[in-house]
Structure formats: structure tokens, C-alpha cells
Amino acid sequence: MRKTERKKVLIDLSYLKHPNCGFGQIAINYSKLFAALSVEDLHFIYLLPKGYQDFYGNNVTCVPIKHRRINRWLPFTLPKVDLWHSVNQFNKLYRKIPQFILTIHDLNFLFEHQGRKKQIFLKKIQQKIDKATIITTISHYVANEIKKYTNLNGKEIRVIYNGVERIDQQEGKQPTFATGRPFFFTIGEMRTKKNFHLLVDVMKSFPEYDLYICGKDSFHYADEIRTQIKEKAVNNVFVTGMIEQTEKIWLYRNCKAFLFPSRGEGFGLPVIEAMQFGKAVFISNYTCLPEICNGFAFIWEKLEPEAMAESIRKNLPLFYEQKERIAQMKEHAYSFSYEKHIKAYIDLYHELLSSE
Structure with a gap:
């Protein structure tokens, strides 16, 4: 397949600006790992926070979030792509396109909030599910929660376990607060x-x-x-x-x-x-x-x-x-390798794009 025929896959990495939280770590690893792949028929578009653009290689185009409110209310200001992947349920930007993957990490709001506030969160997640082509999640437990509390309207939900970075061979540094006791x-x-x-x-x-x-x-x-x-x-x-x-x-x-x-x-x-x-x-x-x-x-x-x-x-x-x-x-x-995790998503991208 010639380069000009590559399908454009947008990966929303909005949380790159929060490197010390779980979603931030996922965004950092995604930005490195997808860029390192040589996928002949796919070109990746990274949606990044303003000021976080970098050169990830010729297989990636970086698009900054110019103004979140403008992008939300005027979605045509976002790039036109063949597939959009929202890598967590909190990403708020979306442009209507043929294929949309929504990754839901948890429904913790069901237990953190009560009454009207809980219903507001549930309504928001339902609206995102309604837009999605397919829903992915990170454990069978979460998949069962989604089936229980939302209406999938016949849409498939697929479990793809998180990748976990190998850190056991990396250098460590003793914190100043460590007392020296066990x-x-x-x-x-x-x-x-x-x-x-x-x-x-x-x-x-x-x-x-x-x-x-x-x-x-x-x-x-x-x-x-x-x-x-x-x-x-x-x-x-x-x-x-x-x-x-x-x-x-x-x-x-x-x-x-x-x-x-x-x-x-x-x-x-x-x-x-x-x-x-x-x-x-x-x-x-x-x-x-x-x-x-x-x-x-x-x-x-x-x-x-x-x-x-x-x-x-x-x-x-x-x-x-x-x-x-x-x-x-x-x-x-x-066994929770990022290589296995990323391959599962590449396979899913191909599966959805080949069905168009």
C-alpha cells in the first residue's frame, strides 16, 4: 500500500500534561510506542496539549489542542481522520468520524458520588458510548460493570489489559523521608x-x-x-x-x-x-x-x-x-507487556478500518 493511502488514526493524548498520574503515564508510553512502530498502512495523529508537541518520527503528525472549548463546540477545527481513539473516558474532544474507539478504565464515580451527581456522570459516559463504534476496557470486572450500568445498544465491548512498563531493572533513588527502618x-x-x-x-x-x-x-x-x-x-x-x-x-x-x-x-x-x-x-x-x-x-x-x-x-x-x-x-x-497491549490495538484498528 502506498504512503498516500495510509489510513489516519488519531490517538487522543490529552493527559500527556499530567505525567505523574496513571493516565499521564499511559499517554507518555503511547506517544513513544506507537511512534516506534512501522505500520505501512497506518499514519498516527497525536492530539496533544498545547506546548507538548515533539518530533516522534515520520509516522506521526502532532496536532495541538488549540483551545479546548473552541475544539469542543466547533469540532470541525479538529483533524479529519479515519479512526479516533479516545484512550480514556475523560477525554472530552471528539469529531464525528466513521470509526470511534472509546476506552473506559473504570466506573468509579458510581461509588464515589451519590444521587444527582452520579446520574450526571452516568449520562455523560452513556453519551460517549452512544458515539462509539466499539468500547474497550482494561479488565473483565470493568466490562461487567459497563454492561450492568449502561446501555451498549448491541455494541461490542472488548477487554484489552493495560500494558505495564518494566521498571524493576531501572535505577532507583532513596527518598529523603525514608527513615532507614524496615x-x-x-x-x-x-x-x-x-x-x-x-x-x-x-x-x-x-x-x-x-x-x-x-x-x-x-x-x-x-x-x-x-x-x-x-x-x-x-x-x-x-x-x-x-x-x-x-x-x-x-x-x-x-x-x-x-x-x-x-x-x-x-x-x-x-x-x-x-x-x-x-x-x-x-x-x-x-x-x-x-x-x-x-x-x-x-x-x-x-x-x-x-x-x-x-x-x-x-x-x-x-x-x-x-x-x-x-x-x-x-x-x-x-505478561502485562506494552508490546502485547499495543499489538492488540493495532489489530483492532486494522479490524475496524477493513470493515468500512
Whole structure:
């Protein structure tokens, strides 16, 4: 196929300007990985935040978001393409074209909001589904939630697991807040759904360990946890705020266990990252986490601090003696490769474009 006949595939990378959040990391990896491919019949158009244009090679054209409000109300100002891929459910720009892929990572708003606000979010996601040719999502759990709470109108929903960057061989840097004592680790935006507050009481049972809770802390929930730590005089729990990638790598590499009691995940990337390092992982029995961990994590059946602490006390001492199981766990973590993930989307692009 001649170059002039290449189909144009737009990938909305609006979240590139948020490099320290999950969607930002996905956008960064997409920008590198799609550009590195040599796909004879496809030309990629990156929709990027203003000021984030770069040269990604001859197979990519970068289009800046000139003005989000203008682009939304005057969609003809956006590029005309053959296929549009909105890589998460929060991307707001769209131009009517023959093929539209909508990737939905979660429906966490169903549990974070109540009443009218929840219905507003549900209406917005339904409007996007109505425009889509096909819906993709990142776990079977989320796929089932979409089927339960929205009307697909006969449209297909396909599960394509997230790619997870291999970080276990990258260099780390010790954070300044690290005390030098043995520690547990957890990371994520400090939102109520993460259940980090439960870990404060858990850590009363482990005075010989510290716990570092890392992630964006500009939410009221973070203040609640800090208040809880102070009022209960728990001196071995630290809310650190956002950390650098190198610091995150050091914490994974050196922690004794990774604790993740979340009730609101679409995929749960941190648990797979922790498994890359061969760490003991403890998770809640909610959302996609048991599915993604595939039997390699210790599951807290009850999110009660005493029972959670007992599970850690019982399982942690024996975990690191199971060398073969740790090797299997690492292989499971490595299976979530970006190569597999990107190939699945390239195959889907070809499938949709060949059906026109």
C-alpha cells in the first residue's frame, strides 16, 4: 500500500500534561510506542496539549489542542481522520468520524458520588458510548460493570489489559523521608476509595515497621488521614505526597510488603509493579484486584484492621521462602507487556478500518 493511502488514526493524548498520574503515564508510553512502530498502512495523529508537541518520527503528525472549548463546540477545527481513539473516558474532544474507539478504565464515580451527581456522570459516559463504534476496557470486572450500568445498544465491548512498563531493572533513588527502618509501601491518589485510612490502625500492630503512603495528596481525604495519625499517635505512618519515578522504584525494591486495600480500581497498576519486584502483595477482595493478581496476592477477605494485620503477620514470614512461586509471580507481572497491549490495538484498528 502506498504512503498516500495510509489510513489516519488519531490517538487522543490529552493527559500527556499530567505525567505523574496513571493516565499521564499511559499517554507518555503511547506517544513513544506507537511512534516506534512501522505500520505501512497506518499514519498516527497525536492530539496533544498545547506546548507538548515533539518530533516522534515520520509516522506521526502532532496536532495541538488549540483551545479546548473552541475544539469542543466547533469540532470541525479538529483533524479529519479515519479512526479516533479516545484512550480514556475523560477525554472530552471528539469529531464525528466513521470509526470511534472509546476506552473506559473504570466506573468509579458510581461509588464515589451519590444521587444527582452520579446520574450526571452516568449520562455523560452513556453519551460517549452512544458515539462509539466499539468500547474497550482494561479488565473483565470493568466490562461487567459497563454492561450492568449502561446501555451498549448491541455494541461490542472488548477487554484489552493495560500494558505495564518494566521498571524493576531501572535505577532507583532513596527518598529523603525514608527513615532507614524496615517498611511497607502503598501508592495512589489520596481518595476515599483507596481505603488508606485502614492502614493507620493496621500499623499499630507493626511497631517495628514504617508505612509510606505516597501519591497526590491535594484531597480532603489526605488531611483526614493526617489527622487520624496525629490523634491516634501512630508514629510509624507517613503521608509523603507525590514522589518521583526513581523514588517509587526504590520503594518497591526495598519494601517488605505492598499494601493495597482499595475498593475502586479499574486495573490496579501498582500491584503489578510491586509483583515485578517480587514483593509480597496484600489486596482487598474488591473490583478487579483478584482478577488482575491471578492468585499471586494475599487477599484481605474482610477490610477490618485486626484481620488485615493478622493476615500480614501470618503470611509475610513465609512468602520470601517460596522462590518458585515468586518467580511465577514475576512472570505473571511481565505478561502485562506494552508490546502485547499495543499489538492488540493495532489489530483492532486494522479490524475496524477493513470493515468500512
